[in-house]
Each structure stands twice: as structure tokens, then as C-alpha cells.
Amino acid sequence: MVTSILPLVMSDAVVKRRAKVLLGPVNLTISQTGFTIVMGPNGAGKTTLLRSLHGLERLAQGRAQWQTPLKDARRRQAFVFQSPIVLRRSVLENLTYPLRLRGTEKGRATALARDWAQRVGLGDALDNPAPQLSGGEKQKLALARALITQPDIVFLDEPCANLDGRATREIEDVLQASNAAGTRIVMATHNIGQAKRLALDVVFLLRGKIVEQSPAGAFFEEPKTPQAAALLRGDIVE
Amino acid sequence: MGDIWEGISAGFWLVVTLDPDLVEITLMSLRVTVTATFVASCFALPFGAWLAIRRFRYRRFVIAVLNALMGLPPVVVGLIVYLLLSRSGPFGVLGLLFTPTAMIIAQVIIITPLIASIAHQAIRDIWAEYHDLLISMSTSKRQRIATLIWDGRRALMTAALAGFGRAIGEVGAIMIVGGNIDHATRVLTTAIALETGKGDFSLALGLGFVLIALAVTVNILIHAIGRTERDGKW
Numbered sequence: 001m002v003t004s005i006l007p008l009v010m011s012d013a014v015v016k017r018r019a020k021v022l023l024g025p026v027n028l029t030i031s032q033t034g035f036t037i038v039m040g041p042n043g044a045g046k047t048t049l050l051r052s053l054h055g056l057e058r059l060a061q062g063r064a065q066w067q068t069p070l071k072d073a074r075r076r077q078a079f080v081f082q083s084p085i086v087l088r089r090s091v092l093e094n095l096t097y098p099l100r101l102r103g104t105e106k107g108r109a110t111a112l113a114r115d116w117a118q119r120v121g122l123g124d125a126l127d128n129p130a131p132q133l134s135g136g137e138k139q140k141l142a143l144a145r146a147l148i149t150q151p152d153i154v155f156l157d158e159p160c161a162n163l164d165g166r167a168t169r170e171i172e173d174v175l176q177a178s179n180a181a182g183t184r185i186v187m188a189t190h191n192i193g194q195a196k197r198l199a200l201d202v203v204f205l206l207r208g209k210i211v212e213q214s215p216a217g218a219f220f221e222e223p224k225t226p227q228a229a230a231l232l233r234g235d236i237v238e
Numbered sequence: 239m240g241d242i243w244e245g246i247s248a249g250f251w252l253v254v255t256l257d258p259d260l261v262e263i264t265l266m267s268l269r270v271t272v273t274a275t276f277v278a279s280c281f282a283l284p285f286g287a288w289l290a291i292r293r294f295r296y297r298r299f300v301i302a303v304l305n306a307l308m309g310l311p312p313v314v315v316g317l318i319v320y321l322l323l324s325r326s327g328p329f330g331v332l333g334l335l336f337t338p339t340a341m342i343i344a345q346v347i348i349i350t351p352l353i354a355s356i357a358h359q360a361i362r363d364i365w366a367e368y369h370d371l372l373i374s375m376s377t378s379k380r381q382r383i384a385t386l387i388w389d390g391r392r393a394l395m396t397a398a399l400a401g402f403g404r405a406i407g408e409v410g411a412i413m414i415v416g417g418n419i420d421h422a423t424r425v426l427t428t429a430i431a432l433e434t435g436k437g438d439f440s441l442a443l444g445l446g447f448v449l450i451a452l453a454v455t456v457n458i459l460i461h462a463i464g465r466t467e468r469d470g471k472w
Contacts, residue, residue: 028298055375076378088364088389097385098375 005066005152006032006160009052010189011063015045015052023208024050030153030186035179037195038188039215040205041237046188047082049205050155053186054079077153078146080156084138086130091122094130094141096151112237116144120174122145136167142225143171148180154178156187160194172198192232196220204228245443252444254452260445264452267425271406274345275353279398286357286381286397287390290365301358304322307351312344316411319344323415336417341425344411349401351426356400360393361386399457406453425450 014024023045028034030053038046051057053064066073078098087094095113100106117123120140120202124134130141139159144156156175160168168191175198180186189195195202199216201224204225212225223229233238251310252260289301323335323343334340366387372382387394409427410467416423418432433442 054374056370071376079370079374081370085368087368087371087385101375101381181465 003068004032005068005076006030008064008066008153010053010064011062013052013064014060015048015057018058021060021208023052026052026210028053028213030184032184033182034184035175035198035200036186036203037197037199037201038203039187039190039192039206039231041231044209045130045208046205047157048077048208049190049203049210050157050186052081074150078149078151080139080142080146080154081162081183082157082161083156084135084142086133086138086141088131090127091117091130091133091141092126092208095145095148098145102149105134112148116148118142119177121170136163139163140167140174142173143174147174147183150181151183153184153186156185156189158190160189160191169192176228181204192234204231241439241443242417247444248440249444249447253448256444260448261447263422263426263429264448265339266423267406267427267452270341270345270412270425271402274342274349275398275402277342278346278350278353278401279394281346281468282353283357283387283397284392285357286354287361287386288379289354290361290386291379291382292378300469301355303422304351304355304358308355310348311410312348312353313410313414315347316360316414318346319347319411319415328365336419336421336423337416339413340415341423341443344415345405345408348411349405351396352404353401357390357394358391359395360390364390364393377396384393395460399460401463402456403453406449406456421460 009207010028011028012024012025013028015022015027018238026049028049032206038049040046044216048057052059053232054077055064055070056079066075087097091179092110092113095116096104096106099109099112104112104232114126117126120143122141122144125137130138133141135205143156143159160171163171172194173186175185196216199219201215202219203210203229204212204219204223206227212219212223212228214224219228220232223232227237251257289297289304289413303426320342322333323340324330325333325335334343344472365382366391368386372385377385395466407427409431412423413428413431416425418424424432426445430442430445430449433439433445436470
């Protein structure tokens with residue numbers, strides 16, 4: 001049996017840039033299962049939190065502890081960026097890339113890539129150059145590429161920002177299916193409707209600090225902080 | 239103006255009649271330059287990629303030196319290679335002086351900084367685009383370099399072609415280390431220099447036009463093979 005890399009325990013984590021504290025101190029545990037939505041106004045530190053959980057940001061102090069050695073943990077997680085990054089290759093080659101990195105045999109990698117392309121609605125675009133896809137298609141490709149290795153956890157940084165309703169729905173369907181299949185999901189979003197549809201628990205950030213962490217029902221029904229309540233009312237929160 | 243027309247005419251007839259000397263000289267030019275470009279690219283392309291992704295203390299200094307070396311004076315390179323390969327030099331025992339190998343060595347030294355510098359700039363742009371993704375995917379340094387080289391292959395081809403262009407038109411270094419020996423180390427540029435010295439301007443011009451045509455043809459051929467500048471390619 002393969003041990004999960006989760007839970008991830010982040011303790012007293014601080015991220016600084018040019019001596020300015022961007023995040024923290026943060027204490028957060030990401031359990032083995034669930035769908036966590038990270039919310040907060042612009043500049044609250046949502047992206048920095050996700051990036052530091054994933055290891056893209058160096059912690060100035062504190063630590064993030066996985067349940068398996070770091071090298072193994074790094075290989076078993078994925079990140080979807082707000083602005084999708086696609087390789088200057090075809091859709092098929094983008095999808096097989098992470099599998100080939102892990103030594104998956106070419107035939108099997110291609111078969112998996114075809115399957116995932118179908119799932120995200122890119123089955124007819126396999127040979128198309130990825131940089132020429134639309135914004136929504138690029139994001140679906142980035143999502144499929146992140147999920148194709150069946151990671152233990154996926155971090156998503158506002159994956160549906162700038163997408164229309166249909167593309168958002170397709171991405172949400174894929175995320176819910178993957179979550180049901182056992183992939184832990186941590187996602188930042190500004191979209192309250194989307195958060196309500198997807199979240200099992202919510203982390204609310206303000207000025208680089210976690211000010212509220214609750215089950216989704218409790219957060220949306222009775223937010224503990226006035227800022228969260230204001231955000232849910234649709235007021236401007238700074 | 240008359241010399242130019244005579245040159246065009248001479249060049250045309252040399253090509254049409256497949257003049258044996260011209261064919262031999264052209265093939266020698268291609269052999270030396272293509273080999274030098276290939277060897278230099280093997281060093282310069284990975285080095286340019288490595289330089290783009292690696293952070294170390296004297297990185298800026300190395301980049302500045304590399305850029306400065308793009309303007310290496312070929313005659314000085316030729317002189318140094320000559321001294322190294324001459325009988326009394328450290329590599330004299332190899333007997334390489336006045337051989338095509340010596341010419342290749344000189345050209346490799348001249349074009350490696352050029353190819354590496356252009357490759358570094360091209361790879362740097364792709365690295366800026368891919369940085370977060372490749373770090374996120376936990377790629378090794380080797381995998382990153384391989385990915386950047388593959389995805390930047392068209393830009394890198396341009397770097398290699400720049401090296402080819404510099405090498406095939408080079409005369410100073412290969413004249414010194416090759417000696418312009420007939421049927422041994424004579425190439426188009428040294429032949430042009432020789433004919434000019436003899437006062438046979440029309441033949442020199444003819445060879446010059448053949449040289450230009452050769453450089454253009456190789457470039458077009460490489461672009462055609464690489465399928466650049468077409469829809470759906472980058």
C-alpha cells in the first residue's frame with residue numbers, strides 16, 4: 001500500500017520578499033481528504049499560501065511537513081496556475097510530458113493522454129499546438145496535465161478566473177470527479193458561487209494571515225469575522 | 239561594373255560546368271564549417287541553456303565575457319591555434335597544423351561563444367515562461383535543460399545558423415592554421431583571398447557569389463527542414 005503524502009502540516013510559516021512579510025505566520029493542516037477553498041480579497045496572500053504549500057515559495061521561517069520524504073512528496077502533487085502555462089508542443093505532448101518525466105512507457109502515456117483529453121473536451125485537438133488554444137482550453141489542458149499523474153493533492157490558483165460559465169462548469173466537473181476519486185484539492189477563488197458549489201472547508205485570508213478556517217457550511221452560514229461576512233455580502237473588503 | 243558582371247558570369251559557368259576545383263573547394267568549405275558548427279553547437283547549446291537556468295555568484299560576469307567573446311578576432315584565434323598546434327607547441331605532436339582539423343578547431347573556438355550567447359538569450363525567454371511549471375513538476379536540472387532545448391529548438395537553430403554564417407565566411411583564422419593548400423585545405427574564402435591577390439577579380443567574385451549562394455541555400459534548407467515560419471509553429 002502506498003502511503004499518502006498527506007496530511008501536510010504547515011507550522012509558523014512566514015514568506016517574506018525584500019524584508020516585507022507577504023504571508024504568515026501561518027499554521028495550517030491539510031488533511032488527507034477534502035476540498036479546501038482559499039478565499040480572501042486581492043493581496044490577501046491566497047496565491048502565496050498555495051505556492052508555499054506546494055514548495056514554490058521559500059519559507060523565511062517555519063516549515064511545511066509532508067508525511068513522506070520531500071522528494072517523493074514533490075512528485076506526488078501538482079499545481080494549476082491562474083495563467084495557464086502550456087509547453088510549446090501539441091496538446092498530446094503536453095499531456096504525456098509529466099508521464100514521460102516519470103518514466104511511463106510511451107504507448108501507455110499516449111493512451112492516458114487521449115483519455116484525459118476526452119475528459120476535458122480536448123479530444124479533437126490532440127495534435128493542435130497548445131499555445132494556440134483559447135484561454136479556457138489552455139486551462140483545461142493545464143488541469144488535465146496536472147491530474148493525469150493521479151497526484152495525492154492538487155493546488156489550483158483561481159483556475160476559472162476569466163473563463164465563461166461553460167468552461168467553468170467543465171473544470172468544476174473534472175475537479176469534483178477527481179476529488180471523488182481521492183485527489184485532495186486546495187483551490188483559491190474569488191467566486192463565491194463557485195466556492196459554495198465546491199468547498200468542503202474554507203480558509204479565509206486577510207493581509208497575509210488566516211483569519212478564519214471553517215467547514216464550508218459554517219463559513220457560509222455564520223462567518224466568524226466581519227471581513228468574511230462582508231465578503232459574502234458582496235461588500236468591498238480591503 | 240564590368241568586373242561584377244564578369245564575376246557573375248564566371249560564377250555561373252563554374253557552377254553550371256561543375257568545375258572540379260570549385261566542387262572540391264565548396265565541399266571542403268562545407269565539411270569544415272558544418273563540422274565546426276555541429277561540434278560548437280554540442281557545447282554551446284547546452285551551455286547556453288545551463289547558463290539560463292543556473293544561478294551562481296559570477297553568472298553576470300560569465301554572461302558579459304561570453305557576449306564579449308562573440309567579437310573574438312579570428313586572426314588572433316588563428317594565431318593562438320597556430321602556436322598550440324605548431325611543431326614546437328604543446329599539441330605539435332598531433333601533426334594537425336595545415337589540416338582541415340586545425341581549421342575546424344579554430345572555427346569552433348570562434349563560433350562557440352556566438353552560438354552560446356544567442357542560445358542563452360533564447361532559452362532565457364522560454365525559461366521565464368516555463369520556470370514555475372518545471373519547478374512545480376519537480377524536474378531535474380537535466381530534464382529542464384532537455385525540455386528548454388527541445389521547446390526552443392527553432393530559436394536554437396537560428397543560433398546555430400548564426401554560427402554557421404560566421405564560420406563559412408571566416409578567412410583570417412583558417413588561412414593561418416590551414417595554409418590554403420591546394421587540394422588539401424583550400425576553402426571558398428581562402429580561394430577568394432588568393433584570386434584577389436593574384437588580380438583575378440572575376441574569378442574571385444565568382445567564388446564570392448558561390449559562397450553567398452551556398453550560405454543562403456543552407457539557411458533555406460535548414461528552415462525548410464525545421465518547418466519554421468509556418469502556421470502552428472513557434
